[in-house]
Amino acid sequence: MVYDCIIIGAGPAGLSSAIYLGRAHKKTLLIYSAPMRTSLAVHINNYMGFDDISGNELIEIGLNQAQKYGVKVVVSTVKNIVEDETFKVSTSSETFSSKYIIVASGINDILPDIDNLFDFLGETFFTCFDCDGYRMTNKNLFLIGNEDGVVRTALAVKQTYTNKITIFTGKENKISNEYIKKLESENIKLINKNIKHLNGNNGIIESVVLDDDSTLKCDCIYSDLGYERNDSFLKELNLKRSTTGYIEIDSHYESSLKNLFVIGPLNTASDQVSVAVGEGTTAAMHIIESEFKLEV
Secondary structure (H helix, E strand, O other): OEEEEEOOOOOOOHHHHHHHHHOOOOOEEEEEOOHHHHHOOOEOOOOEOOOOOOHHHHHHHHHHHHOOOOOOOEOOEEEEEOOOOOOOEEOOOOOEEEEEEEEEEEEEEEEOOOOOOOEEEOOOOOHHHHHHHHOOOOOOOOOOEEHHHHHHHHHHHHHHHHOOOOEEOOOOOOOOOOHHHHHHHHEEEOOOEEEEEEEEEEEEEEEEEEOOOOOOEEEEEEEEOOEEEHHHHOOOOOOOOOOOOEOOOOOOEOOOOOOOOEHHHHOOOOHHHHHHHHHHHHHHHHHHHHHOOOOO
């Protein structure tokens, strides 16, 4: 069978696409592998209509909604995509064919080596400034990062949320002298040590243990170590990318390869639920409209 569209990724972007395509009676296959970044969100507070919902809950609602409209769901990892008369999408066990592809596989945060990090992730350990900056308000915040970007984050946090900020670079401090001077002028502390353990209960950090076994009081942590793109399965396709590796797209989120769409942070989009849903909707609607035969 040749699908009308195969969607890779079941975050808010992919699920939005799936719901629109399913409702348009398009043969749609959704392939995803868990866990995904959104599923790690304990509290989503900035998506209209949901004052507080977890990422897992939101994804479950979206999956059920997509399947209600006939979307087939396969839990597997896509290994590669090749272009023939149709697109061939291969997992470890199967190969599927489709006229259109929507890539919504997103990114994964690079997390520090803290032994009990996942006991606090999403409650008081954060990786998204736009998602969780509000929850840092007036808190004693520790930032983790070793490049100039973490300084820019610190300055943004100070302007908006809290002035109680300490940056932990670990042993490999790559922050430029210019930025170090800026930290000094802003009274932002810089410590060249690693955090190895978090003390606290029920997801609430009370203090941290450093690599020299010293302990410091702390309310919350923001990790700014960057991310990895989930796009290795696209390696056989000749896609135009920016100098920094993002996939170039047009106003409908179609890539340089006709009928292959890229939505979410792989195309430099802000990694927010509301943005992702909008991109997924736009891509799906364009595919649906492209299939209409309106010649008279």
